Each structure stands twice: as C-alpha cells, then as structure tokens.
Amino acid sequence: MSTITRFEDLEIWKLARELCKIIFKITQKSEIHRRESGLRNQISIASGSIMDNIAEGFEREGNKELIQFLTIAKGSAGEVQSQLYRLKDFGYISNEEFEETLKKAKTISGSIANFIKYLKQSELKGNKFKKLLL
Numbered sequence: 244m245s246t247i248t249r250f251e252d253l254e255i256w257k258l259a260r261e262l263c264k265i266i267f268k269i270t271q272k273s274e275i276h277r278r279e280s281g282l283r284n285q286i287s288i289a290s291g292s293i294m295d296n297i298a299e300g301f302e303r304e305g306n307k308e309l310i311q312f313l314t315i316a317k318g319s320a321g322e323v324q325s326q327l328y329r330l331k332d333f334g335y336i337s338n339e340e341f342e343e344t345l346k347k348a349k350t351i352s353g354s355i356a357n358f359i360k361y362l363k364q365s366e367l368k369g370n371k372f373k374k375l376l377l
Contacts, residue, residue, distance in 0.1 A: 250301035255354045259294035259316070262347050264325065266290040269344070274343050275335045277373060282333075282341045286326040292319035320352040 250256050267290075270276065270283040293316045300312025324345055331341040 250298040253297060253301065254298045255351060255358055256328055258347070258351045258354060259290075259297055259320075262323070262344070262351060263294055265344055265347065268339070269330070269336060272294070272335065274304075275330070279333070279335065282326060282329060286330070287324060288320045289322040291295065293323070297355075311364050313355050313362075316344055317352055317355040317359070318350050320355065324348045328358040332354065345369065 247253060266286055270287055275283050287288070296312045296316035296319065300316070301307040303309060327336070327341055327345050327348065330336045331338065336344075
C-alpha cells in the first residue's frame with residue numbers, strides 16, 4: 244500500500260469532485276436556475292462541502308481532525324441526497340438522472356464511512372505526530 248501525501252490522491256476526494264461537477268451541470272438547467280435559486284445554491288454548497296471538508300481534514304495532518312472533517316463531509320453527502328429528492332419531486336430532474344446521481348452520493352457516503360472506520364482502527368495518527376517524533 245502506498246502512502247498518500249496529497250488529498251488529491253484520495254479516491255473519496257476524486258469521487259466527491261466528480262459529484263460536485265455533476266451537481267453543477269444539473270443546477271445550470273434553465274428551470275432550476277430561474278426558479279430555484281435557494282435550492283440551487285444549497286445543493287451546490289453541500290456538494291462542494293464534501294470535497295472541501297475531505298481536503299481540509301487531510302491538510303490538518305492528524306487522524307482525529309481528519310475523522311472530524313470526514314464526518315462533516317459525510318453529513319454533506321446526506322444533505323445532497325435529500326436535496327436530490329427535492330429536485331426530483333419538483334420535476335427538475337428525470338428519474339434516471341436522480342437515480343444515477345443519488346447512487347454516486349450514496350457511494351461517496353459509504354466510502355467516507357469506510358475510511359473513518361479504517362482511520363479509527365489504524366495505529367497511524369497522522370503526519371503532525373511523526374514530526375513530533377523526529
């Protein structure tokens with residue numbers, strides 16, 4: 244297993260980035276853009292929050308803080324899922340678009356949960372603690 248030194252190398256961050264791009268494309272549809280500025284902004288912020296919190300937690304260089312930010316990212320993934328239901332219920336996205344995007348959001352949420360579980364069981368405590376030992 245290789246050591247990850249950049250948040251950009253984390254698979255969960257890559258997945259979150261892809262979801263964020265999909266959400267952006269959805270929110271650019273004319274009906275959503277014209278009629279639902281609040282929902283459009285909220286789902287955009289929540290999808291960006293997933294990738295941003297993964298990155299911020301990683302950059303803190305300690306597992307405890309990374310877990311804290313991953314938990315926030317997982318919450319944002321849940322928020323995106325809920326907002327997708329609203330978009331579907333209001334008729335702004337098709338059932339197919341809803342199902343595909345919801346599946347991606349659920350995959351990210353599950354991957355974050357698995358990463359949190361791994362970190363809690365790991366003996367490694369992050370880069371900041373390695374620096375103290377040098």
